[in-house]
Amino acid sequence: MGAGPSSVRLMSADQPQPPPPARDLAPVVYDELRRLAAAYMRRERPGQTLQATALVHEAYMRLAGAGTPWHDERHFVGIAARSMRQILVERARARGAQKRWAGLNRVSMTDALAVASEPAVMLPALDDALTRLETIDPEQARIVELRYFAGLSIEDTADALGMSPATLKRRWALARAWLFREMSSS
């Protein structure tokens, strides 16, 4: 316990396999992130917040090398953000399905907003909305993945997508407004 990532076990064979990766998702990135996330959770101390960017960066450092399917860290970050989205949504869905009864346990039934802000409840709906946004404007979906799922700053997101921070900030505002409308109407 509490040891570095090297002591974390790999996914065992009897674990349910993740659904087929979306588009350019590299399974190796997905697996590495899962392992690193588990390791972070173990090492975490009170008062410390898990930084998604640190997670992504560490995954890159560990996977960078010959024969990797990405060109540079920028390209990698895009794949990693997508993997993070997939990992988190998958787990939120699994949790929702597995604990329909138990889910009621922890939720304040008098406060509908609280229910909506529950990540396990909200994430699957956000994922659906994001998939719809993707068909309209893939770039906006990428921005949301980088900002919300990989935790990148405005500057780093702009850098990863090759646009100016000012433009990115406005487009991020647009994506948020669009998703917020989508989520609050459904």
Next chain:
Amino acid sequence: MTAEQRRRVRDLFEAAVDRDATDIVAWVEREAADDSVVRAEVLSLVDHHSRAGAFLVQPIVEQAADLLADEEPLAPGTCVGSYTIVRELGRGGMGRVYLASDARLGRTVALKALAPHLMRDPAQRERLRGEARAAAALTHPGICTVYALEEIDGDLYIASEFVDGHTIGEEIRAGRQPTRDEVWQTARELAAALASAHAKGIVHRDLKPDNIMRGGDGRLKILDFGLARIGVGASDAGPRMTLPGTLIGTPAYMAPEQINGLAVDARADVFAFGVLLYEFACGVHPFAASTALATVARVLESDARPLASRADIPSRLADVIARCLQKAPAGRFGSAAELLGALDAAGGDATEPTRHATWWRVHHAVIALLYIAGATFAWQIKEWVETPVTVSIFLALGATATIGGVLRGHLVFTSAMNAPRLTTERRRTRRPLAWLDGLTAVLLFADAAIVAGTGALPAVLALALGLGIALASLVLEPATTAAAFGDEP
């Protein structure tokens, strides 16, 4: 909307958000005057942008790190401090539970690995320690003992007694209807365990069939006593866990006040006891409905179905259950101790005199006769050897014979005339009678020693009488009592 229109919406929106909020609407209406679709879309997006607040602002991982905590279980053989994992037993709201062996004491324990996100907040960690400490103070055969709260490499584990068996929940789901005696036995054991915890001021809060184990010896043990609140935050770590209105417990077994987020005391456990015993007795939840939410609504609003499906459940027990299921806490028993008293009172007619109970009565009559024989013999010894000691022994034996005889006579009388009180009376008199028997035996031994100088026969007789009373108290009485009532009060 065409691609061209979308591009225009995007450009107009991005230009609009940079503008002063007061003239955005007018500006958009002016700029998109020629296209009502674009205009409406931009205005809608601007409006939602202004209301989006903190939506998506904080990266998901920073607010829901526990989603990443769903890691794989510890492999068998893994060492955690002095514990070695044997296998995973299951997982609950608090985290995974393993069967582990504790190398220090060479015993097998249930090791609960608390999910890391439950302990991020130092205040929460401290509260958890307090609850584990309180839970560890509970020692009752009907409660699964908490051994220790271990902090190993920054992770928290609760080590507790491992109960090898199955849950009451599994029994209910298996569909076999328990006998009337099994229902009584289950009710008594649970109420007694709850009463001992309530006496220490500890409320379970999440009493349900899946939290009650039946061990290999058939005895019940309540799991997770006093730990219900530790599991809160399993799916929503953060300050919300302390807000009023956050539910702790399993809705189908929660008292109305608990569902409503009000303060909860021992009477919520009494309610859960009622639901669970009802369900155990007839296999159907008293507020069963098609969905979880509908069940909760019935708990809040409707009365339980009458226990009619079990005609053999005595109406007195049905009344006790009905009182547990009262909507208002004040309508229920004030604590499990009161509940236990009511069960005992109602239980009298369940333990009708059997031929075993006849043996129990005969036993009491014989012991009462032995008391009199002892006192009479002590008088005879006093006649033979008149010293202050033999006189005192005679007086003392006269007193013990009188008190013991009256108490035993009272028990026999109660069993015949006022059966509902019998369990209470048996519990009250058990200890005094044991002391009286012990004292009588010791006094007879003393007389035997004194009279040994006069003659061997009287000495042997006194010794035999003393031994007979002592053995009857230690061996025969528990056996006849168990044969008659199936328990030791």
